[in-house]
Amino acid sequence: MMKIIIFFLLTLFSAGYFVWAVNSRYRVIKSGRPLNRSDRPHERWKYFCTQVLWQKKIRDFPIFGVFHLFFTWGFLVLLISSLDMALAGLFHVRIPFIEYNEVYLFIRDTAMALVIVGVFGCLLRRSIKKPKWLANNIMAYVILLLVLVIVISELLFNTIYFSQGTSSGISGASWLVLATSKLLKDLNFIIGYRAAEIVWWMHFLAMYSFLVIIPNSKHLHLVFAAFNTYWHSLDPKGALLPIQLGEEKGQTYGANKLEDFTWKQLLDVYSCVKCGRCNNRCPAQQSGEETKPKKVNGRVRKHLENNTKKTIGEIFEKEAIWGCTTCGGCVEACPMSCEHTSKFIDMRRYIVSSNANIPLEIKQVFKGIENYGTPWGLSRNQGIGYARINELGLPTLTENPKAEYLYFVGCTAYYNESALKAAVAFARILKSAGVNFAILGEDEGCCGETVRRMGNELLFQTMAKKNITLFGNLGVKKIITICPHCLNTLQNEYSQFGGEYEVIPHVAFLENLLSRGKLKPLNNQPELVTFHDSCYLGRYNGFYNQPREVLQAIPGVSLTEMSRTKESSFCCGAGGGRFWMNAETGNAISINRTYEVLATGAKVLCTSCPYCQIILKEEIQRIDPDRELIIMDIAEILEASL
CATH class of the missing domain: 3.40.50 (Rossmann fold)
Structure with missing residues (x-):
């Protein structure tokens, strides 16, 4: 009886804390600015299935993606059998659907095996084959250890039950339990009973620990990320959200306080798993600058949970706010559908609308457009x-x-x-x-x-x-x-x-x-050409193949690709207004991309964007002025062949 009381008290405490903690975060999310994300449900469910159920973006890294898929789906299957395990330990009864269902028993054992493989795969990835962008911390290992304890304790509990003759389930279907039971066939009944008690408590204490840890760690994404994915933006990739402007003078808009973000932007914060994929694709972060998309979600969450009243300007450095090129690489890479770019834009919107601390170069751009x-x-x-x-x-x-x-x-x-x-x-x-x-x-x-x-x-x-x-x-x-x-x-x-x-x-x-025969390139252009993918042409609007098909139609042109190309292309550093900034300090992003251009050994750099062409030409002349490298727009190369 005491065991039952302790079990239900622990369950009530841990589940109660979990519900309270999640609800407090939910209230914070609701405090954000309104935003309609209830439209086009068919498209949303389709995206949800590909990203949450099939984990498409996570599988951009195939080996890890398979490991993650293993323990995600495996863990969901094992949640059902945990209920059966609770009844067996408390009341010595099993759920008939589980105990006698040959199909489920096979799925359960397979799920246990997949989760174990997945956990060890993730441990190897973090300790031996760790990508640079993946941050290691103690909590990541604690979570993996807890998952391992939950699965192995369930395996051992069912193995002991089977080896002691307590379970009458179909042995052939429980292939993993059957295989493990051979190691315990000579186990003393009393020792087996005590061992079953120990692993039973280990299983549920690990699960209770999970319920306490999840709301206070990056693993809160287990609660919110699926919703965040469903409510992702269905607007064109390159479109910023418009602001409804009032008629009164001196109106401010954008984000000055944390609650000025939209509810979706706040949902991003709690959905972020801090994996670092966004940083891996961010040209500013990769070039050693202050802008780091992962830090945006991390800092906002920290200040939300500490209930600080600081303004955005006190939380983020101005270099971080103005350093974003709006290339969209972070959003494209995020498996949780976080929208980092819109946060940078909303911070800028407040700075500009409040006319406070606007960089001089930006003021000059505004003045030029207003006057000319x-x-x-x-x-x-x-x-x-x-x-x-x-x-x-x-x-x-x-x-x-x-x-x-x-x-x-x-x-x-x-x-x-x-x-x-x-x-x-x-x-x-x-x-x-x-x-x-x-x-x-x-x-x-x-x-x-x-x-x-x-x-x-x-x-x-x-x-x-x-x-x-x-x-x-x-x-x-x-x-x-x-x-x-x-x-x-x-x-x-x-x-x-x-x-x-x-x-x-x-x-x-x-x-x-x-393709329609309106143009016929005849003049031979025997040059080794590399093509730079513009972020706004490629990532935002999907034009990757057309420029390459144009180049391949020109006689003599040989195309060589840079190390980062097409969907993984690296920004030139001119977007987001940066073309007009950093005149004195230099543009670390364009320098980074220039070295990638030079590494190809190409004689011609082909571009399809005026900003890209200008900024890369300047950097090439600065870095290697003696290099015989011609920078041309694709229209120039094609015209020369006609």
């Missing part, structure tokens, strides 16, 4: 590209209102020689292919991508609505552009304000012209 409509701080007719683009004789939409495509040239081509060459080459290709297109000319303004990622939502929305009105008046339906940042904003973010367009990047348009 471009971040360069000059009107378009003052830029080096104005006359050159006019010399092409490209019609404007006013002159050619029936044009099928608007060629959105973008700001950079008007002010930078490298970007200008790419814009001109693409325009010439369009003309030679007989494409019916037009430009905006002097009516073209910045798309607003840069200021939005710098946190100036008010200025972005002003620009976006102005452009949408202009496009509507001119009947724009299809847009082509050489800038992936313009592509992402026009395609994925203007729709938030009613601007629905088909936006095509120049790499995809060129590939289509080639």
Whole structure:
């Protein structure tokens, strides 16, 4: 009787504490800003099944992914048999479904074996084959040890029951219990009875420990991560959430206090398993800078649980807030569907809207757009590209209102020689292919991508609505552009304000012209070429194959890939407004990527983004000025072969 009382008291205490602790975190999550994530349930369940049940992202590292799959599914199966074990130890009865079900007994024993293999696999990974991004700590080993105790104690308990003749279950199905029982066939009955008592208590004390540890450790993801995955963003990958701006002057928005984050951003914090995969994909962290996406969730959770009243500016260094390139690598890598980038953006939004501690370089960008409509701080007719683009004789939409495509040239081509060459080459290709297109000319303004990622939502929305009105008046339906940042904003973010367009990047348009026979590369280009994947072209919008197909269509071109490419590509360091910053301190990310370019031995670096082209060209000239390496946009390379 005393055993039953102790068991239920311990169960009540540990389960009660677990429920109280989880509920307190749930209340914190509910305190966040409202956000609608209840739409499109079919898509959400589909994603849930692939990421939670099948653990797709975890299996990006195949060997560990299999180990994790083993003990995740195995542990769930064993939770059912733990109830049977409790009844056997307390009341000497078994659940008939379990004791006599041959299928379940086989599944149970297989689950025990898989969990044991999974635990030892994870231990080996942490101690022998540990990735650099995986942080080791005592609690990680404690959890693995507890899992091992739970499984082995259940195996031994059932083995002793079977070897003592106490269990009448089907022996053939319980293959692991049967195999283990051969080691205990001569066990004395009294010793066996006492041993069964010991392993029974070990099993449930380990489970009680779990219930106390989980709410206070990274393993809280066992409770919240499945929900976090279901409520992941279904917006286009490159789209930032809009802010509903009021009409009052001096309005602040974004995140200044922890409760200014949305409930989903707070749910991220408790779902984070602190595995470090985000840091492994973060170009800033990989380049030794202050920005570390894992630290965002970790620090926010720490301050939430300590109930501190500190502001965001007191919790995070300004270098960490402004260092994010918004490349999306962290979000793409996270197996728990945490959305790190949006937190950096919301921190920036508050800094900008409160007009406090805005870096000087960023203020200059805002001023340039407010005064001239471009971040360069000059009107378009003052830029080096104005006359050159006019010399092409490209019609404007006013002159050619029936044009099928608007060629959105973008700001950079008007002010930078490298970007200008790419814009001109693409325009010439369009003309030679007989494409019916037009430009905006002097009516073209910045798309607003840069200021939005710098946190100036008010200025972005002003620009976006102005452009949408202009496009509507001119009947724009299809847009082509050489800038992936313009592509992402026009395609994925203007729709938030009613601007629905088909936006095509120049790499995809060129590939289509080639496939339809509108372009025929004839001139041999015997060069070893490496291609840099732009984050906004590739990771956010999925254009990986098209640029490679264009290069492979050019006679003589031999393509060599960098060490990190396509989905795993490394950022150039220009995104998120960083193109306009770090002029004095240097850009560690672009330096990092430049060494990867040089390591290929290529004679030509092919880019598909003006920012990437400019910043990598500057770094290559700085690091190895004598290197015979040409940096060209893909349109330039293709035009030279026509």
